[in-house]
Amino acid sequence: MPELPEVEIVKQSLDKKIKQKKIKRVIIKNRNLRFKIPLNFEAQLKNQIITKISRFSKYIILHLSNGSYCIIHLGMSGTIHLIKKDKKKEFTNTSFYSDSNLPKKHNHVEIIIKDLDIIYNDPRRFGFIILVKNKNELDKRFNHLGPEPFFKEFNLNYVLNYLKNKKKDIKSFLLDQKFVSGIGNIYASEILFLCRINPNKKAKRLSLHELKKIIHFSKVVLKKAIIRGGSSIRNFKNTSGKNGSFQKEFNVYQRENLKCLKYKCLGKIKKKVTGNRSTFFCNICQK
DNA sequence: AAGAGGCCCTGATAGC
DNA sequence: TGCTATCAGGGCCTCT
Secondary structure (H helix, E strand, O other): OOOHHHHHHHHHHHHHHHOOOEOOEEEEOOOOOOOOOOOOHHHHHOOOEEEEEEEEOOEEEEEEOOOOEEEEEOOOOOEEEEEEOOOOEEOOOOOOOOOOOOOOOOEEEEEEOOOEEEEEEOOOOOOEEEEEOOHHHHHHHOOOOOOOOOOOOOOHHHHHHHHOOOOOEHHHHHHOOOOOOOOOHHHHHHHHHHHOOOOOOEHHHOOHHHHHHHHHHHHHHHHHHHHOOOOOOOOOOOOOOOOOOHHHHOOOOOOOOOEOOOOOOOOEEEEEEEOOEEEEEEOOOOO
């Protein structure tokens, strides 16, 4: 599910609700995620204080009082739910995929703090929760990832050098976390639409002006999505203010055969599938 | 090294 | 209604 903006919203919500709280108990209901949760996981979390919650790319990081870190990735279908123990009432902004009720199936991990249960749910199990001992190991875990669009390192010089001589199309690179981290399949299409660049265009053939636009609109789209509370593209049933609203502002994603929204453009949005992933674009105004 | 493709999984929806 | 096929917001791994 989540790309950088959705993960950021979850992180902000956790920051408000669980910072400086002590972990009383951890219950694992299903150890099978992308990486199997080790048997000593519960003991290593118990009695730790969550001193800080941060995010890098699509990863949420819980900083623990003994200097270790708990890294959470939501994969395609992971959600985090905060349940008030007595009333079993769920807080907002922690769920994009599911409705406001705690799912009955696939609750893998429960982290119990004083007045809350933090529940990790992941039907498809593409996500994971891992512990790393220290900052060094944390950095190592993220070593292969490129800068976020917001970082200074994501500049013209970097982009130009990275993409010169590359044979793949630009959309593949926006999805390539080694090049830039945090962008996923929705925002890649949306960014390229605003750039007026055809997703099939070879990366090395982009002009300096086009590279500048990619840098610019990557920031613009992700920032706006964060302000809108992310995108909630499934389970619209519970719209009690808990879902993000950026999906209402999609220009191309899931708009196949609909009219291009660029002023005076007569194009229709096309969908192209490569490697099992859909790309949406206007084949008239995106050159 | 870079690129293409497969695979990990369940659930919602579309089509018959 | 009940089957089957397709698709889904990600990333890791292998092969060429």
